[in-house]
Amino acid sequence: MDDADLTSGAALKHLQHPRFARAYARAVEQMNRRGATEHRRRMLAGLHGTVIEMGAGDGSAFALYPPAVTHVLALEPDDYLRSLALNRAADASVPVTVRPAAAERIPADDGSADAVVASLVLCSVANQAAVLAEIRRVLRPGGTLAYYEHVRSGRPVLAAVEDLLTPAWQRLAGGCHPNRDTLGAITAAGFTIRENRRFGFAVQAMTPPVAHILGHATSPGPPG
Numbered sequence: 608m609d610d611a612d613l614t615s616g617a618a619l620k621h622l623q624h625p626r627f628a629r630a631y632a633r634a635v636e637q638m639n640r641r642g643a644t645e646h647r648r649r650m651l652a653g654l655h656g657t658v659i660e661m662g663a664g665d666g667s668a669f670a671l672y673p674p675a676v677t678h679v680l681a682l683e684p685d686d687y688l689r690s691l692a693l694n695r696a697a698d699a700s701v702p703v704t705v706r707p708a709a710a711e712r713i714p715a716d717d718g719s720a721d722a723v724v725a726s727l728v729l730c731s732v733a734n735q736a737a738v739l740a741e742i743r744r745v746l747r748p749g750g751t752l753a754y755y756e757h758v759r760s761g762r763p764v765l766a767a768v769e770d771l772l773t774p775a776w777q778r779l780a781g782g783c784h785p786n787r788d789t790l791g792a793i794t795a796a797g798f799t800i801r802e803n804r805r806f807g808f809a810v811q812a813m814t815p816p817v818a819h820i821l822g823h824a825t826s827p828g829p830p831g
C-alpha cells in the first residue's frame with residue numbers, strides 16, 4: 608500500500624469522531640493547565656533527531672519539543688483535531704509536519720525514526736499489539752518510544768468499575784479504553800522499559816484521579 612492509500616479520507620473514515628474531537632479540544636486546555644503540559648514536557652525530554660508523534664490531537668505537545676529534535680511527523684486521523692494541530696504547527700519549537708494517518712499504518716520507512724511519541728493514544732487504538740509492532744517497524748534499533756498514557760487502575764474494585772464503563776466510554780470517547788494495561792502491552796511487544804513513572808492524575812477539577820504512566824522504552828528494532 609502506498610502513502611496516498613494510508614492517508615486517504617476513506618482509509619481514515621472510521622477514525623472520525625467529530626463530537627468527541629470538539630469536546631476533547633475544549634477539555635484539553637484545562638487538562639494541560641492542571642499538569643498535562645508538565646507531563647508532556649517530561650515525556651519529550653531527551654528526544655532528538657527524527658520523531659513521529661501518533662494521534663497528535665490538537666498539537667498540545669508541539670511547543671514543548673526540545674531543540675535536539677530536528678523534525679516531527681505528527682499524525683492525526685481526525686479532521687477537526689488535525690485542523691487545530693495544523694495551526695499549532697506554525698508556533699512549534701521545532702519543524703512539525705502534520706499529516707492525516709492512523710497509528711496502524713504509519714507513513715514512514717522501516718527503521719527511519721529516532722523516536723515515536725504516544726500521548727494518550729494507546730488507550731484509543733483498536734489493537735495495541737498491532738500498533739506497537741508498527742511502532743517497532745518505524746523505529747531504528749535502539750530508538751525510543753516515549754509514552755504518556757492513562758491506564759487500568761491497580762485497585763481491583765476500581766479496575767472492575769473501569770471494565771464495566773469501557774463499552775459505553777469507548778462509544779462516547781472516540782474509542783478510548785479506560786481499562787488497559789498499556790505498560791504490559793509495551794513490554795510484551797518487545798520494548799525494554801528504561802524508566803517509568805506511575806501516578807494518579809485528575810484531568811478535570813471534578814473528576815477523580817486516574818492512574819497514568821509516563822516513560823521511555825527502547826526498541827530492539829523492526830520485528831523479525
Ligand SMILES: C[S@@+](CC[C@H](N)C(=O)[O-])C[C@H]1O[C@@H](n2cnc3c(N)ncnc32)[C@H](O)[C@@H]1O
Binds near residue numbers: 662682688781
Ligand atoms: C485523547 S486524544 C489525545 C490527543 C493528544 N495525543 C494529546 O495528548 O492530547 C486521542 C487521540 O488519538 C487519536 N486516535 C484515535 N485512534 C487513532 C489511531 N488508530 N491512530 C492514530 N490516532 C488515533 C484521536 O484522533 C485523538 O487525537
